[in-house]
Amino acid sequence: MIGWAHHLIIAPILVPLVVAALLLFFDERQRVAKAMISLASTLILVAVSLALLRIESGPNDFDGVYLLGNWAAPFGIVLVLDALSALMLLLTALLSVAALVFSLARWHAVGAHFHTMFQLLLVGLNGAFLTGDLFNLFVFFEVMLAASYGLLLHGSGPLRVKAGMHYIAVNLAAALLFLIGVSLIYGTAGTLNMADLAARIPDIEPDRRMLMEAGAGVLGIAFLIKAGMWPLCFWLPTAYSAASAPVAGIFAIMSKLGIYVILRLTMLLFGDGPSAGFGSDVLLYGGIATIIFGTIGVLASQALGRLAGFSVLVSSGTLLMVLGINDGAISSGALLYLVSSTLTISAFFMLIELVERGQDAGAIVLAVTMEAYGDADEDEPEEGDGVTMPGTMAILGICFAACGILLSGLPPLSGFIAKFAMLSAMMGTGAIGVPPTAAVWVLVSLVILSGIAALISMTRAGIRTFWSSLEGTVPRVLVIEIVPVMFLLFLTLALTVQAGPAMQYMDTTIRSLSNPRIYIDAVRNAASVPDYDGVASAGTGSR
Amino acid sequence: MELVLSTAIGVMTGCGVWLILRPRTYQVIVGLSLLSYAVNLFIFGVGGVKTNVPPILVDGVPTSVLADPVPQALVLTAIVIGFATTALFLVVLLASRGLTGTDHVDGRNEPK
Numbered sequence: 336m337i338g339w340a341h342h343l344i345i346a347p348i349l350v351p352l353v354v355a356a357l358l359l360f361f362d363e364r365q366r367v368a369k370a371m372i373s374l375a376s377t378l379i380l381v382a383v384s385l386a387l388l389r390i391e392s393g394p395n396d397f398d399g400v401y402l403l404g405n406w407a408a409p410f411g412i413v414l415v416l417d418a419l420s421a422l423m424l425l426l427t428a429l430l431s432v433a434a435l436v437f438s439l440a441r442w443h444a445v446g447a448h449f450h451t452m453f454q455l456l457l458v459g460l461n462g463a464f465l466t467g468d469l470f471n472l473f474v475f476f477e478v479m480l481a482a483s484y485g486l487l488l489h490g491s492g493p494l495r496v497k498a499g500m501h502y503i504a505v506n507l508a509a510a511l512l513f514l515i516g517v518s519l520i521y522g523t524a525g526t527l528n529m530a531d532l533a534a535r536i537p538d539i540e541p542d543r544r545m546l547m548e549a550g551a552g553v554l555g556i557a558f559l560i561k562a563g564m565w566p567l568c569f570w571l572p573t574a575y576s577a578a579s580a581p582v583a584g585i586f587a588i589m590s591k592l593g594i595y596v597i598l599r600l601t602m603l604l605f606g607d608g609p610s611a612g613f614g615s616d617v618l619l620y621g622g623i624a625t626i627i628f629g630t631i632g633v634l635a636s637q638a639l640g641r642l643a644g645f646s647v648l649v650s651s652g653t654l655l656m657v658l659g660i661n662d663g664a665i666s667s668g669a670l671l672y673l674v675s676s677t678l679t680i681s682a683f684f685m686l687i688e689l690v691e692r693g694q695d696a697g698a699i700v701l702a703v704t705m706e707a708y709g710d711a712d713e714d715e716p717e718e719g720d721g722v723t724m725p726g727t728m729a730i731l732g733i734c735f736a737a738c739g740i741l742l743s744g745l746p747p748l749s750g751f752i753a754k755f756a757m758l759s760a761m762m763g764t765g766a767i768g769v770p771p772t773a774a775v776w777v778l779v780s781l782v783i784l785s786g787i788a789a790l791i792s793m794t795r796a797g798i799r800t801f802w803s804s805l806e807g808t809v810p811r812v813l814v815i816e817i818v819p820v821m822f823l824l825f826l827t828l829a830l831t832v833q834a835g836p837a838m839q840y841m842d843t844t845i846r847s848l849s850n851p852r853i854y855i856d857a858v859r860n861a862a863s864v865p866d867y868d869g870v871a872s873a874g875t876g877s878r
Numbered sequence: 879m880e881l882v883l884s885t886a887i888g889v890m891t892g893c894g895v896w897l898i899l900r901p902r903t904y905q906v907i908v909g910l911s912l913l914s915y916a917v918n919l920f921i922f923g924v925g926g927v928k929t930n931v932p933p934i935l936v937d938g939v940p941t942s943v944l945a946d947p948v949p950q951a952l953v954l955t956a957i958v959i960g961f962a963t964t965a966l967f968l969v970v971l972l973a974s975r976g977l978t979g980t981d982h983v984d985g986r987n988e989p990k
Binding site: 470473474477480481484485488491492493496497499500501503504507508510511514515517518519521522527 | 898903906910913914917920921924925948949952955956959960962963964966967970971973974977978983984
């Protein structure tokens with residue numbers, strides 16, 4: 336199917352890329368113009384990803400494969416839109432709108448080129464979600480990381496520079512592991528196209544298979560560093576809590592990118608055949624360790640920023656554990672959990688900045704913590720102009736309570752539904768009447784305990800923040816700062832109300848992922864566009 | 879040839895790993911550079927070690943004697959990206975040096 340819809344697939348990469356370049360031509364003083372262009376770009380992305388989601392889940396025979404440069408796979412690079420990537424694109428677009436609107440109040444003005452880097456981050460994220468080629472994935476990863484280095488340092492200050500340095504060093508090392516993994520896979524399988532790779536893996540002879548699996552393992556470590564699996568996660572809470580609020584809000588999707596790639600590649604490459612189930616033990620036990628580490632971190636956190644950072648780890652750990660189990664029904668619950676927890680954590684990061692604004696940072700953070708993590712005398716941005724929110728503390732309190740409910744997985748919001756979907760699938764893996772095994776009980780109790788820990792920690796932080804009579808003044812919160820937080824929380828509410836259709840979509844997604852044949856055939860059979868004079872282009876000949 | 883190449887990769891990786899575990903930012907960045915050289919050579923090596931053969935298809939010449947062009951293209955991309963990120967890391971390193979007055983990776987000197 337060739338038409339406008341087909342070219343829409345590349346729009347999530349092209350739009351922010353063009354806008355990022357365009358924004359460089361504007362002087363830093365033309366803040367309003369820059370902000371409007373940037374905002375328009377993110378709104379276009381929301382519209383495009385909504386359209387792509389509709390087209391993808393529509394009944395027609397849309398194959399979702401876009402051949403870059405009109406070279407047939409596996410010779411050229413392909414972009415592949417399927418249910419999973421469409422979902423991730425939409426999630427990214429929604430988060431980017433919220434984070435960008437939040438930043439317009441003050442944060443976008445504290446340093447140079449905020450909007451350009453923000454758009455480039457979106458290029459990297461969207462590209463990584465869409466690409467069907469391993470090396471192209473590396474390139475988009477690096478685009479995203481390069482932009483994230485700049486964004487993490489946005490606002491400057493010793494704390495950010497220190498966290499940024501660790502973050503960059505860790506990610507540069509991870510990029511090298513990525514390259515080693517990719518080249519090992521190329522050396523053994525002779526291709527980098529994911530679909531072609533999946534088709535070739537069953538035919539690799541045993542003596543080379545070990546080398547290929549070693550390559551896949553090294554590659555997996557690079558993604559697990561991004562996803563924050565214990566023991567590769569110590570950089571994450573520090574980096575995320577040091578980042579400025581809107582940046583941390585969009586960073587919430589970055590750890591999910593690691594999860595996405597692992598989900599995509601394990602389902603595609605190691606779904607069946609002689610290497611089936613490769614690495615699932617690592618994911619399962621690593622995920623369990625990550626949940627335990629994240630839970631302890633959540634309980635131990637004094638500062639709200641670190642609490643949110645460790646919540647990212649708990650969320651990653653839960654998802655990795657479920658990927659390790661690799662069971663259809665549990666996985667679709669986990670996808671819902673992925674969406675819900677990303678929205679929650681993003682909203683929480685932005686809310687924290689608003690809540691802490693009215694308080695003396697030193698009163699909340701223990702002196703020990705302060706000393707251990709550097710001085711907090713960073714340059715806070717000037718107060719922005721705009722409409723102040725009335726009833727500030729009440730609204731902040733309600734949002735905080737909603738975040739707490741979502742993080743701990745209590746009814747009625749989507750955190751509960753997602754966890755319920757996962758847990759009921761776990762309990763029901765045996766036949767009816769057969770009690771779940773001890774292993775299942777361990778997993779179930781881990782998920783529940785991590786929720787209780789989040790509840791305890793959030794209650795403690797909430798009491799200290801909202802009920803204590805600290806000398807803090809009521810923070811001055813602008814409407815455009817609280818609205819993005821409320822928007823994200825409203826999305827979780829919508830996810831709750833529409834849980835049926837959402838769950839159905841996740842089920843379809845997991846079903847299509849667990850049948851990699853569909854993906855492989857779609858990519859391999861994608862036809863090049865004939866030239867305008869009707870002659871097929873040079874790239875199609877050998878297919 | 880293979881022995882020389884793999885020894886070179888091994889030595890550089892060893893030095894690189896040792897250096898990135900050092901507490902000074904300068905040592906870390908030299909370590910990362912060494913590691914990226916090692917990785918670049920490694921990528922080059924996965925295409926098969928051949929000398930004096932072009933990666934260009936010629937009619938009548940079997941492909942087995944030609945060099946594989948894909949790793950060469952990959953290594954070129956990897957070099958560019960590695961160079962750019964290393965340069966960026968240097969800037970952050972200088973900023974950290976300016977803000978903390980020390981080049982320790984944690985921004986403070988170890989207790990004497």
